[in-house]
Amino acid sequence: MSVTSRRLRTYAAAALVAGLALSSTACSKSDDSDSGEGGTVTVTLQYFGTPGLKEAAEKFNSTHTDIKIDAQNMGELKDFDPKLTQWIATGQGAGDIVMLEEGNLQKFLLEPKGFANLFDLGGKDLKDTFLPYKWEGGQTADKKKLVGLGTDIGGLAMCYRKDLFQKAGFPTERDKVSALWSDWAQWAAKGEEFKAKNTGAAWIDSATSVMQPYIMQKSDTWFYSKDNKFIGDSNPIVKQAWDFGLGLSDKGLTAKLVRWNPDWDAAFKKASFATLPCPAWMTGVISGRAGAEAKGQWDVATIPGGSGNWGGSYLAIPEQSKKKKQAFEALKWITGKEGGLEAYKAAGAMPSNVAALDDPAFKDSKNEYMNNAPTGQIFGASAKALKPIHLGPQHQNLWEKVFEPQMQAAESGKSTSAAAWAKAVEDGKKLAAG
Amino acid sequence: MTTAGISTGRGSKFKLTKLDMKYSPYLYIAPFFILFGAFGLFPLIYTGYVSTRKWTLVGGDKGFVGLDNYTELFGDEKFWNAMFVTFGLFLVGTIPQLLLALLLASWLNKKMKFRTALRMGILLPNITSVAAVGIVFGFIFADRFGLANWGLDLIGIDPVSWRQHRWSSWLAISTMVNWRWIGYNALIYLAAMQAIPKDLYESASIDGASPTRQFWRITVPLIQPTILFTVIISTIGGMQLFTEPLMFNYGQLNGGSLGEFQTISMYIYQQTFELGTRYGYGAAMSWTLFILIMLFAGINFAMVRRSVKGSTT
Known part of the structure; x- marks a missing residue:
């Protein structure tokens, strides 16, 4: 055997070992870290995504001496949720404070025994400091247990692309744009006008984008009645929103994209659609995808119907925590005015705390990327106008895994609206029955 | 001592x-x-x-239900869809994969320059992280701005919505699987081929047998145990196909809006950990899959053994 081939073999072996090491994933969990020094209690806070909670926790730590928050990033929601569900079920592993997404909170509201009742820890007095729908959203159906306190919300606006509006001969100034549509029918009519101008772009990214704002504005229920019976098939608003959305794609107003896919990302760069229902956090999504060259091209107008919410999270204390009292103190601060403003400053997460929403630091804030739109004012107004809606245990899955894919199938022409609806209802019933 | x-x-x-x-x-x-x-x-x-209990993660163990989970399984059309996808992907993925690996191995078994480097090179895709492969192929097969559609456009073919049809998603996923596993299987075949005595080929050449004939009549029968091994291994791997279709769909478990490429593993995972966290039902599916893998691997074993034996006589 020659020297070169022997050396090559060594390299191959090294590469193999490296490959194996890379493909094997290690997972470790931090143990309870109790720092006893000076009477300081450390509580752990597990969060997902980039909600600005780490920065809020840092601020808390710099102003508090008796309690410290150890903020731990648990990755994305879809990675964190199964783990948390497991930890709650088995009674160990969860932090002292955990972040719950609005949709994923629902299943815990149905089986709330894994979480501490915040009413008992002093949560009763906080009622008026939160937006009503966010306050109610954290409680069980019988209103006896408060599982979570609200952190961020996604007040809704309508983002639009100025250059495309100009091309179509539409006004581009945000107040005039807002005046184009007071409701969804007017907005859709504008879409047909827009299409007639042949700008090469669609009016909206997809048929499913309008579902959330449309239903939340017009109804206090969606897939579930208030006693948690599945009514996705009989609740008129669901079918109405479905038909409205697919009606848009029938008229050729949608770009038929699937949210979060690379094609959707790329469509921002190519200016493939002119409007997009925009929760507060979406402005960050847009600037990240459309990039620096589109700075100032996107602007923010009011949403048809005037109010809305899309997404948002809560903080809760697992029953298994041994430091509930301290955890509640920390939680109260983080979901309070200062914590909310800190998270807004760091990550643009819009607070659900009323005092924070009224604070100039939020209210007068502008979004530089979105043509200096007064986002604090626009999003704040939409959030305050929103009435509570009851979502129910499997809401998130019913929408994202059952109804939305079927709607996408109908939009892409693989299925008809009627067939997709029948299938969605059938699967939805099954899922809700569990 | x-x-x-x-x-x-x-x-x-x-x-x-x-x-x-x-x-x-x-x-x-x-x-x-x-x-x-x-x-x-x-x-x-x-x-x-x-699998014999009604058990959800959030609700806890709700007691013994006998074979209810299995009965439900047989009436669950999504389960059968996932079965169809899994077997379909196995057929369009594994058979070409093993044939190509066999051909590749026989070429690499010939005398040529940079032989060792080339032999190692074909293993490289296999030691690449499957997630990385999935992400890259996800971009290649992106609907609107992907490399594959760009290539099709160059030769005047309309762009394909890769995730919207069975055939296109299967093609993309099996490409991904083949990319990773052809080299691995080829290397195993190559090792077996090198154990075949050279004089067999020499005497065959003297008798006037063409290289193709030598390949089918000498090489393939003599590496039969190795072929059986790869068939079993790829059957097990194929039945458990998970990461590639998952990454292809950008991490979504539904395998296309109508489940066009939702494999059985994806469906099990979805039912167990995502939708309703139904442990009992997921466990029943896992067991069914386990039995099916054993059956299917046994059938493949028998079929391949018979056909390879047949080619020697």
Whole structure:
């Protein structure tokens, strides 16, 4: 055997070992870290995504001496949720404070025994400091247990692309744009006008984008009645929103994209659609995808119907925590005015705390990327106008895994609206029955 | 130790040595079996137990339900869809994969320059992280701005919505699977081919057999055990296909809006951990999959053995 081939073999072996090491994933969990020094209690806070909670926790730590928050990033929601569900079920592993997404909170509201009742820890007095729908959203159906306190919300606006509006001969100034549509029918009519101008772009990214704002504005229920019976098939608003959305794609107003896919990302760069229902956090999504060259091209107008919410999270204390009292103190601060403003400053997460929403630091804030739109004012107004809606245990899955894919199938022409609806209802019933 | 044993108290030490000879091997292999018992066999049996119960993660164990989970399974059209996808992907993925690997191995078995480098090169896709492969192929097969559609556009073919049809998604996923596994299988075949005595080929050449004939009549029959091994391994891998279709769909478990490429593993995972966290139902599916893999691997084994034997006579 020659020297070169022997050396090559060594390299191959090294590469193999490296490959194996890379493909094997290690997972470790931090143990309870109790720092006893000076009477300081450390509580752990597990969060997902980039909600600005780490920065809020840092601020808390710099102003508090008796309690410290150890903020731990648990990755994305879809990675964190199964783990948390497991930890709650088995009674160990969860932090002292955990972040719950609005949709994923629902299943815990149905089986709330894994979480501490915040009413008992002093949560009763906080009622008026939160937006009503966010306050109610954290409680069980019988209103006896408060599982979570609200952190961020996604007040809704309508983002639009100025250059495309100009091309179509539409006004581009945000107040005039807002005046184009007071409701969804007017907005859709504008879409047909827009299409007639042949700008090469669609009016909206997809048929499913309008579902959330449309239903939340017009109804206090969606897939579930208030006693948690599945009514996705009989609740008129669901079918109405479905038909409205697919009606848009029938008229050729949608770009038929699937949210979060690379094609959707790329469509921002190519200016493939002119409007997009925009929760507060979406402005960050847009600037990240459309990039620096589109700075100032996107602007923010009011949403048809005037109010809305899309997404948002809560903080809760697992029953298994041994430091509930301290955890509640920390939680109260983080979901309070200062914590909310800190998270807004760091990550643009819009607070659900009323005092924070009224604070100039939020209210007068502008979004530089979105043509200096007064986002604090626009999003704040939409959030305050929103009435509570009851979502129910499997809401998130019913929408994202059952109804939305079927709607996408109908939009892409693989299925008809009627067939997709029948299938969605059938699967939805099954899922809700569990 | 043994020599010292002989010099002193002969009888008892001799006995120890005998015990050592007899039982040490069991001790040496024990760690594997203990680990396998803890992380392989126990979960397997426990899954069987869970499959007879109504058990959700959030709601907890709601008691014994007999074969209800299995009965539900047979009426669940999504389960059958996932079965169809899994077997379909196995057929369009694995058969070309093994044939190509066989051809590749026979080429690499020839005398050529940079032989070792080339032989190692074909293994490179296999040591790349599957997630990285999935992400890159996800971009290649992006609907609107992907490399594959760009290429099709160049030769005047309309762009394909890769995730919208069965055929296109299967094509993309099996490309991904083949990319990773052809080299691995080729290398295994190559190792087997090198054990074939050269004089067989020499005498065949003298008798006037063409290279193709030599390949089918000498190479393939003589590496039959290796082919069987790869068939079993790829059957098991194919039945458990998960990461590639998952990454292809950007991490979504539904495998296309109508489940066009949702494999059985994806469906099990979705039912167990995502939708309703139904442990009992997921466990019933896992067991069904386990039995099917054994059956299917057995059938493949029998079929390949017969056909390869057939080619020798």
